[in-house]
Amino acid sequence: MAVSSLHVTKPTPVHSAESCRPVTEILARIGDKWSVLVVMMLSEGPRRFSELRRMIDGISQRMLTLTLRGLERDGLVTRTVTPSIPPRVDYELTTLGRSLREPVTALGRWAIDNRPAMLKARAAYDAAQDGD
Amino acid sequence: MAVSSLHVTKPTPVHSAESCRPVTEILARIGDKWSVLVVMMLSEGPRRFSELRRMIDGISQRMLTLTLRGLERDGLVTRTVTPSIPPRVDYELTTLGRSLREPVTALGRWAIDNRPAMLKARAAYDAAQDGD
DNA sequence: CTGCATCCTCCTGGATACTG
DNA sequence: CAGTATCCAGGAGGATGCAG
Numbered sequence: 001m002a003v004s005s006l007h008v009t010k011p012t013p014v015h016s017a018e019s020c021r022p023v024t025e026i027l028a029r030i031g032d033k034w035s036v037l038v039v040m041m042l043s044e045g046p047r048r049f050s051e052l053r054r055m056i057d058g059i060s061q062r063m064l065t066l067t068l069r070g071l072e073r074d075g076l077v078t079r080t081v082t083p084s085i086p087p088r089v090d091y092e093l094t095t096l097g098r099s100l101r102e103p104v105t106a107l108g109r110w111a112i113d114n115r116p117a118m119l120k121a122r123a124a125y126d127a128a129q130d131g132d
Numbered sequence: 133m134a135v136s137s138l139h140v141t142k143p144t145p146v147h148s149a150e151s152c153r154p155v156t157e158i159l160a161r162i163g164d165k166w167s168v169l170v171v172m173m174l175s176e177g178p179r180r181f182s183e184l185r186r187m188i189d190g191i192s193q194r195m196l197t198l199t200l201r202g203l204e205r206d207g208l209v210t211r212t213v214t215p216s217i218p219p220r221v222d223y224e225l226t227t228l229g230r231s232l233r234e235p236v237t238a239l240g241r242w243a244i245d246n247r248p249a250m251l252k253a254r255a256a257y258d259a260a261q262d263g264d
Numbered sequence: 265c266t267g268c269a270t271c272c273t274c275c276t277g278g279a280t281a282c283t284g
Numbered sequence: 285c286a287g288t289a290t291c292c293a294g295g296a297g298g299a300t301g302c303a304g
Contacts (some may be wrong), residue, residue: 031163076252121207
């Protein structure tokens, strides 16, 4: 099929909104306030509910529960109940959950490397707004 | 100083909540509903406001404006006004903005690779809930 | 200790109408 | 075309109290 240069009103969209939907989906899952933090806290091994609660400063019991449920639902963590008295519940990353650490760590490196630049830009922008 | 094995109540926290704060910050910025999508749309070059509006299906004018303002504030995009009639405004990724594409793309690859597993886990979880 | 239910507040984001 | 202003619904998330 001969390819002409006709009706090239737009260049070929390499990054269509279509192909970015999975990214958006994942961001909707891990982009919340606590999910990534919980995954990072579970990086080194299983943790009890109360351990996570103490490790993650500022998280409410409700949100820790909800976050863990969400991660469990999507197969990122497992929940193990030990019916002792008092009861004990351990959470652990699944293989899928552990694999998520890599891209998140990459994002973390970017964040650490570029945070100064972002803060500087933000300060400059805000200063320009005041200056007007 | 001699290092004893005393009071080792907890193993050394490699991933403290402290070290994850930058990640959380970045996620708070790009974890919203549209930012990543806008950055991806600007990957190939400058785009006009109305172009972006058409490319990103479902975004409202208000949110596109707010998202672009936020990205501009943090030094990820530049805003160029051409005072013609009608007015024309172009947005383009900065060097910082372009550098963000790499970790985001890594996340995108993970998303594409693991979305099936996540959906499967989710379906299994939901089925288990109904079954109880 | 772990978890659920309730209530309440704030922010995000959509719809719409109006300016330059 | 680009942007702002206003109004409004829905969800995220915190505080508290109760249950197993």
